[in-house]
Amino acid sequence: MTDPAHGAQHSAAAFHAVYGAEPHGTWAAPGRVNLIGEHTDYNDGFVMPLALPHTTIAAAAPRTDGVLRLHSAGAPGGTVALHLDDLRPAPDAGWAAYPAGVVWAMREAGHPVGGADLHFTSTVPLGAGLSSSAALEVATALALDDLHGLGLPRAELARLAQRAENAFVGVPCGIMDQTAAACCTAGHALFLDTRDLTHRHVPFDLGAQRLRLLVVDTRVRHRLGDGAYAKRRAGCERGARALGVRALRDIPYAHLPEALAALPPEPDLRALVRHVVTENHRVEQTVAHLDAGRPRAIGPLLTAGHASLRDDFRVSCPELDLAVEAAGAAGALGARMTGGGFGGSALVLVDEDAARPVTEALHTAFATAGHTPPRIFPAVPGPGARRLTP
Numbered sequence: 001m002t003d004p005a006h007g008a009q010h011s012a013a014a015f016h017a018v019y020g021a022e023p024h025g026t027w028a029a030p031g032r033v034n035l036i037g038e039h040t041d042y043n044d045g046f047v048m049p050l051a052l053p054h055t056t057i058a059a060a061a062p063r064t065d066g067v068l069r070l071h072s073a074g075a076p077g078g079t080v081a082l083h084l085d086d087l088r089p090a091p092d093a094g095w096a097a098y099p100a101g102v103v104w105a106m107r108e109a110g111h112p113v114g115g116a117d118l119h120f121t122s123t124v125p126l127g128a129g130l131s132s133s134a135a136l137e138v139a140t141a142l143a144l145d146d147l148h149g150l151g152l153p154r155a156e157l158a159r160l161a162q163r164a165e166n167a168f169v170g171v172p173c174g175i176m177d178q179t180a181a182a183c184c185t186a187g188h189a190l191f192l193d194t195r196d197l198t199h200r201h202v203p204f205d206l207g208a209q210r211l212r213l214l215v216v217d218t219r220v221r222h223r224l225g226d227g228a229y230a231k232r233r234a235g236c237e238r239g240a241r242a243l244g245v246r247a248l249r250d251i252p253y254a255h256l257p258e259a260l261a262a263l264p265p266e267p268d269l270r271a272l273v274r275h276v277v278t279e280n281h282r283v284e285q286t287v288a289h290l291d292a293g294r295p296r297a298i299g300p301l302l303t304a305g306h307a308s309l310r311d312d313f314r315v316s317c318p319e320l321d322l323a324v325e326a327a328g329a330a331g332a333l334g335a336r337m338t339g340g341g342f343g344g345s346a347l348v349l350v351d352e353d354a355a356r357p358v359t360e361a362l363h364t365a366f367a368t369a370g371h372t373p374p375r376i377f378p379a380v381p382g383p384g385a386r387r388l389t390p
């Protein structure tokens with residue numbers, strides 16, 4: 001169910017069923033795929049996500065008694081009720097920690113956010129590397145922003161959502177997913193500088209170019225909180241320190257050989273630095289191709305990005321590698337894992353006519369390897385977070 005009008009109606013009805021009253025509005029925030037620029041966001045680098053049509057919808061109404069009630073359709077455990085005074089960082093508190101963390105982060109930042117009833121429905125696949133958490137956080141942030149008439153800029157909502165995830169939920173993610181959910185626009189990829197959140201909407205009209213972007217959910221469920229992500233992040237920070245820069249973003253591509261030679265001989269450090277510096281360069285090349293009206297030319301950059309994530313950054317897995325390999329062999333223009341890795345989804349850029357044979361080849365390759373069948377769907381860049389009703 002990705003039709004927003006239907007989604008809003010359904011969400012308001014579900015709110016009524018749980019809380020016995022009408023919501024004051026409904027707000028949607030999308031999942032995302034990242035076209036290119038992976039594991040660059042916590043290095044102050046460049047990313048290029050686009051919003052999926054899949055959204056999380058928050059129906060909400062304010063309360064005057066300082067109580068926050070949270071309910072997610074499909075999540076076990078029913079309604080969670082908390083008093084605002086009792087909000088404390090709560091890793092392992094399950095799904096409710098994400099919206100509770102957003103309320104906490106907004107209040108910590110001095111915004112006058114009071115109690116509320118919130119109800120969530122979502123079509124963003126969970127644990128598929130498509131940013132279901134950021135969609136939940138940003139839907140919450142936008143709903144509260146609107147309910148309280150705060151008028152906070154989108155980038156600020158993204159920062160508050162990231163703070164919720166870092167400091168309240170305890171996941172050391174970067175800022176890409178929250179900014180994608182808050183700032184993307186339909187028909188465009190978001191070229192984002194994660195150092196200062198300046199961004200540009202780059203037209204990416206797949207249909208007009210007779211192209212398709214396929215998302216391949218491997219069904220291998222990933223978790224960012226399990227240490228491997230934090231380890232990569234810490235390695236990048238050590239690399240930046242060793243090179244005397246604020247972040248790896250500050251190493252120009254042209255200086256990569258000298259930078260690699262100057263690193264201490266710590267295992268894996270060179271490979272981590274090489275990935276980040278080359279990946280930033282690939283984002284810039286991708287933007288240049290799209291600006292010049294050459295979308296097919298980004299294919300090899302996507303595939304090169306995957307090789308770098310697989311071999312240098314080492315965040316891929318056999319299912320993602322197989323998806324990229326099988327898509328390439330069946331005639332895709334390019335393919336790569338997207339998101340944090342260790343499972344989740346790959347994306348595949350294909351000519352319209354090749355979408356079907358490539359999809360079939362992917363299903364065959366997964367079946368032959370004995371993997372769970374992937375879920376494959378086309379992505380068209382959708383809008384970012386927005387109020388749906390009234």
Ligand code: GLA
Pocket residue numbers: 037038039040041042173174175176177224339340341
């Ligand atoms: C996850 C994180 C993002 C980003 C990507 C990798 O999606 O939430 O901040 O680091 O991994 O690019």
